Amino acid sequence: MTAITLVQKVKNLPTVSEAALKLLSLLDQSSVDNEDIVQVLKYDNVLTAKLLRACNSPSLGLQESVSSVDQAVLILGHQQILRLVMTLAFGGITKIASMAYTMEVNELWEHSLVSATAVEIVIADLPESDANASVAFTAGLLHDLGKLVLGQTVGADDLAEIRDRCERKQISGSQAEQEVLGLDHAEVGGALLRSWRLPLGIVEAVENHHRPVTKPEPRLSALVHIANVIAHHASPVPGQNLHDLRVADTVAAEWGINEEKLDHxxxxxRQYLEHVERFMAMA
Ligand SMILES: [Fe+2]
Ligand SMILES: [Fe+2]
Structure with a gap:
């Protein structure tokens, strides 16, 4: 069993809009023009409609009503627009229930949204990380998509064995997956994003979020790794274990993350949780 064969076996993942994938490749470029974003979005009616609905919902708190993509980009600025579009475009996928993986409807989505928000918090706290905020946000949003693939392609017995090993041996989910399947959800998520031709930085960050890379650059996987831990503390999900709550020693040492900094x-x-929940109710 390889990550690619599992990705090829998935039948039920909704397709991601072409416009969202095009925007993701724009994210990787240092200078993105508002006009480039508007042009890509204009060809996707569904995404445009969702974007305008989000802009006019109370959860965003905008003062004026928004009636066009151009206006939305102008008011929000391209970084915020990109994050909002990524959230709307990929929300449908992470919203899928994965009961086999003991995740209920919305649990993975909430964890993904909190992780994406947490990446921004980490970047603000670690200015030396010099990551592109929208790229990092998107990597946080997509980091656990591999769990959906595993939930849909791996047999119930193997999934039960993974859960059982986590509890019995007190090992991490990713370690238990490695033992039972020979690969983990991070690797599978990376393969899925690679098949969508997402920017390599995002793919690598997702692939390594449980084996974070601190050197050499890029260190996006380490940012996503920390954000995942923060999200597990701020908004616990059923079945999470102690390993979900610890930052890897190498990352903690590299960025001086002690208990106090993590608590902060x-x-x-946590202050964003209410906002995340309001957003989920609307999108
Ligand atoms: Fe994960
Ligand atoms: Fe996670």
Whole structure:
């Protein structure tokens, strides 16, 4: 069993809009023009409609009503627009229930949204990370998509064995997946994003979020790794274990993350929970 064969076996993942994938490749470029974003979005009616609905919902708190993509980009600025579009475009996928993986409808989506928000908090706290905020946000949003693939392609017995090993041996989910399947959800998520031709930085960050890379650059996987831990503290999901709550020693040492710093970032993430829940109810 390889990550690619599992990705090829998935039948039920909704397709991601071409416009969202095009925008993702724009994210990787250092200078993105508002006009480039508008042009890509204009050809996707569904995404445009969702975007305008989001802009006019109370959860965004905009003062004026928004009636066109151009206006939305002008008011929000391209970084915020990109994050909002990524959230709307990929929300449908992470919203899928994966009961086999003991995740209920919306649980993975909430964890993904909190993780994406947490990446921004980490970047604000670690200015030396010099990551592109929209790229990092998107990597946080997509980091656990591999769980959906596993939930749909791996047999119930193997999934039960993974859950059982986590509890019995007190090992991480990713370690238990490695033992039972010979690969983990991070690797599978990376293969899925590669098949969508997402920017390599995002693919690598997703692939390595449980084996974070701190050197050499890029260190996006380490940012997503920390954000995942923050999200587990701020908004616990059923079945999470102690390993979900610890930052890897190498990352903690590299960026001086002690308990106090982690608590501070978790506190900041908690302040966004209500916003995340309001957003989920609307999108
Ligand atoms: Fe994960
Ligand atoms: Fe996660």
């Amino acid at each position: 970032m978790v506190g900041a993430a």
